Amino acid sequence: MVPMIRAASLRGFVPLVERLGGEADALLARFGLARQALDSDEALIPITANDLVLDAAAAELGCPDLGLRLAEAQDLSILGPLAGVIESSSTVAEALALASRYMFVHSPALSVGVQADPRGSRGVVALTYRKDLHESPYSPQAIELGLGLFYQVAVMLVGSRTGLRSVEVPHQPQSPVSRYTGFFGADVTFGCRAAALRVERHLLDEQFATADEAIRRLAVDYLASHYPDPARKVSTQVRRALTGSLGTTSPAITGVARLLSVHPRTLQRKLAAEGASFEAILDEVRRDAAHRYLTTTDLPLGQVAALVGFTEQSTLSHAVRRWYGASPRELRRTAQHPAPGSRTELSR
Incomplete structure (x- = not known):
């Protein structure tokens, strides 16, 4: 599962953005966040989106x-x-x-x-x-x-x-x-x-x-x-193992099972007991890593594909479109460039 944070972490963000002359809804939407999600302190939002929207708002609204x-x-x-x-x-x-x-x-x-x-x-x-x-x-x-x-x-x-x-x-x-x-x-x-x-x-x-x-x-x-400690869950251990090895070794269940000192079939059974699967966790890890590389770096798409464990750039393109409904270049352009009318755009 993508690492989350309580929506309360953005308490005060919307009024601050609006005082600075920004459009909070549009800014949040660029990073997949809905303003309604911030209405409940108990709601959970992806921490990467939480952090990216802070950095974008600071840069685009001239508020370091x-x-x-x-x-x-x-x-x-x-x-x-x-x-x-x-x-x-x-x-x-x-x-x-x-x-x-x-x-x-x-x-x-x-x-x-x-x-x-x-x-x-x-x-x-x-x-x-x-x-x-x-x-x-x-x-x-x-x-x-x-x-x-x-x-x-x-x-x-x-x-x-x-x-x-x-x-x-x-x-x-x-x-x-x-x-x-x-x-x-x-x-x-x-x-x-x-x-x-x-x-x-x-x-x-x-x-x-x-x-x-x-x-x-x-x-x-x-x-x-x-609130059971997620670190004790097998799915969390699998996610961390995949995150640490993604792009360096083949993301196979046999290798992760070896790292966790269990038989692959035993690992599959434990994941199933938590309502998870190796394939679904690998897909989430790849999705989160691809989003980070595409929205926070200028690495060539072929290199991004390799870093998330794909052998072909076309495989990355198909996966990103499935995950986000956009091509890798579109996702990068939307996240990294301010919308027309923002202070950063107008100052160019």
Whole structure:
């Protein structure tokens, strides 16, 4: 299955686009998103489409800090049932541990964690925010939105006691550096290995005024019973195996079964028990990979075909038309070029 994210991640997107003079419906439609889907926080949308529409809006509407603006308009509630677990935790360390464990409820492609300080400072740790790039391509605006929201939530829960030393951003500045330092109230370094908030270690021991052990237990029990970890599903393991090997080895069930240490027939039975099949998962992986390559790169179509495991470019063309009702060139042109009348188009 294509990696998804809760539609709440785009909360505030439509009014912001409209304030900037853009046409939200048309922009969303270009990436296969319907405005109605954003009306429900519980709805799920493809994370790749979610991120691409953020980057496109920022570029075409002349708003390089779009991700940060959305972060300012959002709060912990976009995480839905996960928000209750975090808010009722006793300490920052407990909240981070539970957020790391259950982040898949918001999106299985995203993760948060605690790591040693990348600069090696004593008494400092890095609170990381990552996206699995095997699942979906990198997005500067989405990373800034996620990291900005991460910071906003920390301030909401512990106030001014964040102990923030500096912020690490993997990409180069999209806006003037002063915009970042003004938002975070700390130095910001770009071109880093991971998105992270560098904080004093004692922050992990900070107590939450909203801590409630009874509510936390109920919230955790609810997540455990209503949101099974997709990483434990055989179909998820097959998808990850195919995603990691696509374009390098033949996408055959025998090879995937060998990676998972099961017999091919056993693998087929386990997938069937989950209502899935190897062929359907392979088709989804190819579809998602083809969409990424066509909409985020200028690679020749023959190379894209090889990268998604097709021996012929014509096979790619037939598959893309079946998936998206358009040729590979049409799909690329629609996603990568702004519609007539957008600010980017008019400025050319």
